[in-house]
Amino acid sequence: MPLHLAIDPDSATAPYEQVRSQLASQAREGELPTGFRLPTVRALAQELGLAANTVAKAYRTLEADGVIETRGRNGTFVAAAGDAAEREAASAAAAYARRARHLGLGHDAALAAAVEALRAAYAREG
Structure with a gap:
C-alpha cells in the first residue's frame, strides 16, 4: 500500500504541515490502517523531494499527537490513533470544563x- 502524499511548493502551508496533515487524515480515515509501516524519514524525504528534517518534524508531531508510533529499530507505524486521540481530547475537554467553572463561566x-x-x-486548516 503506497502512501499518497502531494506537496505543493507554492502553498502557504509549510511542507512539514502538509506531510503531517495528509498522514493524519489518511490514518484517521482508515486509508492507512493501524500497524501500517511508514517509510523511514530519509526515504520519505527523498521521495517527496524534501529535507529529512522536514519529514522528521512531521513525524515528531504525529507521534506527539498519538497518530504514529516509533518502535525503535523496527520502524514507524500508524498507531491506533482514534483511541489515543479520543482519550486526549476527553482529557483536554475535562481540563477546559474545570478551568471554565473556576473562572465562573456558565455552561x-x-x-x-x-x-x-x-x-x-x-478555519485555519482550510
Whole structure:
C-alpha cells in the first residue's frame, strides 16, 4: 500500500504541515490502517523531494499527537490513533470544563467559547 502524499511548493502551508496533515487524515480515515509501516524519514524525504528534517518534524508531531508510533529499530507505524486521540481530547475537554467553572463561566458561555475556538482552529486548516 503506497502512501499518497502531494506537496505543493507554492502553498502557504509549510511542507512539514502538509506531510503531517495528509498522514493524519489518511490514518484517521482508515486509508492507512493501524500497524501500517511508514517509510523511514530519509526515504520519505527523498521521495517527496524534501529535507529529512522536514519529514522528521512531521513525524515528531504525529507521534506527539498519538497518530504514529516509533518502535525503535523496527520502524514507524500508524498507531491506533482514534483511541489515543479520543482519550486526549476527553482529557483536554475535562481540563477546559474545570478551568471554565473556576473562572465562573456558565455552561452556555463556556460552550460558546469552546465552539468558537474550534471554529477558528478548523478555519485555519482550510
